[in-house]
Amino acid sequence: MAKIVRFHQTGDADVLKLEELPLQEPGEGEVRLKVEAIGLNRAEVMFRQGQYLEDPQLPSRLGYEAAGTIDAIGPGVSDFQVGDRVSSIPAFSMQKYGVYGESAVVPAYAVATYPETLSAQEGAAIWMQYLTAYGALIEYGQLQSNHYVLIPAASSSVGLAAIQITKAAGAVAIASTRTAAKKQALLDMGADQVIVTEEEDLPSRVMELSAGHGADLIFDPVAGPFLETLAQAAAPGATIFEYGALSPEPTPFPLFAALAKTLTIRGYILFEITQNPERLARGKRYVYDGLQSGKLKPILDRSFALNDIVEAHRYMESNQQNGKIVVTV
Amino acid sequence: MAKIVRFHQTGDADVLKLEELPLQEPGEGEVRLKVEAIGLNRAEVMFRQGQYLEDPQLPSRLGYEAAGTIDAIGPGVSDFQVGDRVSSIPAFSMQKYGVYGESAVVPAYAVATYPETLSAQEGAAIWMQYLTAYGALIEYGQLQSNHYVLIPAASSSVGLAAIQITKAAGAVAIASTRTAAKKQALLDMGADQVIVTEEEDLPSRVMELSAGHGADLIFDPVAGPFLETLAQAAAPGATIFEYGALSPEPTPFPLFAALAKTLTIRGYILFEITQNPERLARGKRYVYDGLQSGKLKPILDRSFALNDIVEAHRYMESNQQNGKIVVTV
Numbered sequence: 001m002a003k004i005v006r007f008h009q010t011g012d013a014d015v016l017k018l019e020e021l022p023l024q025e026p027g028e029g030e031v032r033l034k035v036e037a038i039g040l041n042r043a044e045v046m047f048r049q050g051q052y053l054e055d056p057q058l059p060s061r062l063g064y065e066a067a068g069t070i071d072a073i074g075p076g077v078s079d080f081q082v083g084d085r086v087s088s089i090p091a092f093s094m095q096k097y098g099v100y101g102e103s104a105v106v107p108a109y110a111v112a113t114y115p116e117t118l119s120a121q122e123g124a125a126i127w128m129q130y131l132t133a134y135g136a137l138i139e140y141g142q143l144q145s146n147h148y149v150l151i152p153a154a155s156s157s158v159g160l161a162a163i164q165i166t167k168a169a170g171a172v173a174i175a176s177t178r179t180a181a182k183k184q185a186l187l188d189m190g191a192d193q194v195i196v197t198e199e200e201d202l203p204s205r206v207m208e209l210s211a212g213h214g215a216d217l218i219f220d221p222v223a224g225p226f227l228e229t230l231a232q233a234a235a236p237g238a239t240i241f242e243y244g245a246l247s248p249e250p251t252p253f254p255l256f257a258a259l260a261k262t263l264t265i266r267g268y269i270l271f272e273i274t275q276n277p278e279r280l281a282r283g284k285r286y287v288y289d290g291l292q293s294g295k296l297k298p299i300l301d302r303s304f305a306l307n308d309i310v311e312a313h314r315y316m317e318s319n320q321q322n323g324k325i326v327v328t329v
Numbered sequence: 330m331a332k333i334v335r336f337h338q339t340g341d342a343d344v345l346k347l348e349e350l351p352l353q354e355p356g357e358g359e360v361r362l363k364v365e366a367i368g369l370n371r372a373e374v375m376f377r378q379g380q381y382l383e384d385p386q387l388p389s390r391l392g393y394e395a396a397g398t399i400d401a402i403g404p405g406v407s408d409f410q411v412g413d414r415v416s417s418i419p420a421f422s423m424q425k426y427g428v429y430g431e432s433a434v435v436p437a438y439a440v441a442t443y444p445e446t447l448s449a450q451e452g453a454a455i456w457m458q459y460l461t462a463y464g465a466l467i468e469y470g471q472l473q474s475n476h477y478v479l480i481p482a483a484s485s486s487v488g489l490a491a492i493q494i495t496k497a498a499g500a501v502a503i504a505s506t507r508t509a510a511k512k513q514a515l516l517d518m519g520a521d522q523v524i525v526t527e528e529e530d531l532p533s534r535v536m537e538l539s540a541g542h543g544a545d546l547i548f549d550p551v552a553g554p555f556l557e558t559l560a561q562a563a564a565p566g567a568t569i570f571e572y573g574a575l576s577p578e579p580t581p582f583p584l585f586a587a588l589a590k591t592l593t594i595r596g597y598i599l600f601e602i603t604q605n606p607e608r609l610a611r612g613k614r615y616v617y618d619g620l621q622s623g624k625l626k627p628i629l630d631r632s633f634a635l636n637d638i639v640e641a642h643r644y645m646e647s648n649q650q651n652g653k654i655v656v657t658v
Binding site: 053223227237242243244245250251252253255256257258259260261262263264265266267268269272 | 382552556566571572573574579580581582584585586587588589590591592593594595596597598601
């Protein structure tokens with residue numbers, strides 16, 4: 001038996017229940033993890049609320065990221081052995097798999113080893129954040145050392161990963177955040193500059209900080225009317241990646257800025273990387289090397305116990321965190 | 330002396346005046362054309378109205394495209410000789426140059442020879458339309474033979490050029506037009522399929538015509554609420570090029586389609602090609618070869634006399650044309 005988090009209806013955090021379920025056996029192409037740490041993602045909050053890209057099939061497990069040790073291997077798996085220390089990559093559907101619990105079965109293509117110098121908590125804080133930022137900035141954005149990169153909502157784990165990837169390329173990371181509360185933390189965590197959008201005019205600040213050039217790459221999970229502000233801050237030929245929909249308001253397309261500056265505005269999701277074997281292999285290599293060299297370093301916020309999963313979700317929804325929220329099993 | 334079209338105030342077509350002005354001498358890096366034919370563009374209507382990307386400096390000449398014979402060469406020009414049969418490429422500012430008239434001085438980098446088999450009228454109907462469609466579909470869109478290309482407002486000269494370029498690549502050209510009036514003409518001019526948007530549901534027709542795949546490339550000068558319709562018709566990973574703003578209404582960004590299908594929506598203008606020497610050289614080569622092989626063939630609508638330039642502009646604004654409106658000098 002193992003303690004597993006499931007929900008029987010969509011809704012607030014307290015729909016999450018810790019249940020004793022029989023240990024699952026891994027099927028064809030699957031492995032089972034003895035989970036040591038779980039990394040929390042906003043996608044799971046949306047999935048729990050019934051507002052994600054895919055709907056849960058109730059009762060549903062949930063969770064993309066866990067670190068642990070492989071304790072069982074299904075037929076047809078040759079890349080891993082029992083005892084391997086791995087973490088899971090969000091390359092599967094939460095309609096079929098979920099890693100919140102003491103034990104988790106996942107597809108073998110969706111696990112990877114991580115450097116031994118990292119803790120299990122850090123291991124659960126790798127793939128979602130770094131592969132998401134990698135795909136936009138490196139794979140599609142062709143990040144160069146002379147680029148200015150604008151990173152709104154920068155205190156999320158993905159935002160912080162984008163800051164680290166920008167710095168690793170020798171480019172300039174301009175973070176933005178709504179209130180002054182997280183400004184110093186963002187500077188401490190590596191941002192070259194931080195713009196507080198409630199207090200400062202974002203486009204004119206970006207122009208100042210880039211000697212009138214504007215941002216070459218913008219990596220934005222907010223959308224809504226903010227997209228027009230971002231377009232004003234963009235350099236000629238810039239790409240704006242939209243990877244979320246945090247704003248509840250409609251999103252206008254900034255047509256005249258897009259024409260005058262020939263902007264590219266691109267919807268982007270991690271599955272573009274994780275569902276393409278070549279891109280995923282490039283991304284895993286990039287992230288592994290960055291972790292090993294120390295240029296990439298997961299930033300952890302708070303750790304919760306598995307018993308406190310409801311509280312952990314509530315904390316994520318409160319938006320107080322700087323970095324990854326983890327659950328230690 | 331030469332008859333030159335100028336306007337002393339922005340406004341309706343009748344601000345255009347035919348004036349007798351002294352022949353200009355070409356300066357450093359410039360050549361002078363004895364004009365034989367002029368190709369009309371919507372950009373010139375917008376410029377005349379004071380609604381273009383750049384404002385006229387009054388009194389102002391206008392016009393991007395003329396075909397003729399070089400009759401004078403300025404200092405520092407080595408690529409051309411007096412007597413060369415060329416046409417002008419829209420690679421300059423109309424604040425400095427305009428080709429409506431019997432004589433026109435233009436920068437030497439903005440003229441090119443065209444195949445001898447083409448008439449002067451056809452020569453004045455090449456560069457704007459083919460380079461505009463080339464840049465989006467070939468240079469950036471990486472058009473492949475298995476692509477479905479959706480071409481709204483397809484009866485414009487640029488739309489027809491896009492149909493020909495799509496067909497030359499072996500891909501499927503789906504044209505759209507508002508009313509049934511131009512449907513048969515579009516089929517006759519090479520479109521594989523024509524969707525009449527006032528009578529048919531565009532996304533479901535595109536899905537039908539592409540066996541459920543959707544359009545890989547969309548080349549749209551309309552924008553406005555129509556962009557949401559186009560996003561519904563797009564294939565996963567599609568690119569929507571926005572190269573105009575014909576709709577007077579605001580343009581919403583189709584955020585959820587963009588995320589679910591990872592769409593790229595890109596503001597695109599011809600200057601991206603004409604102001605970059607390498608891209609322009611590739612584009613000129615592509616267009617010249619296409620014209621010579623017969624895969625590209627300018628489609629002319631009506632020809633006006635230079636004296637009737639006001640009427641010619643009014644006709645363009647009436648949106649009755651299929652193909653290029655030219656003025657024969």
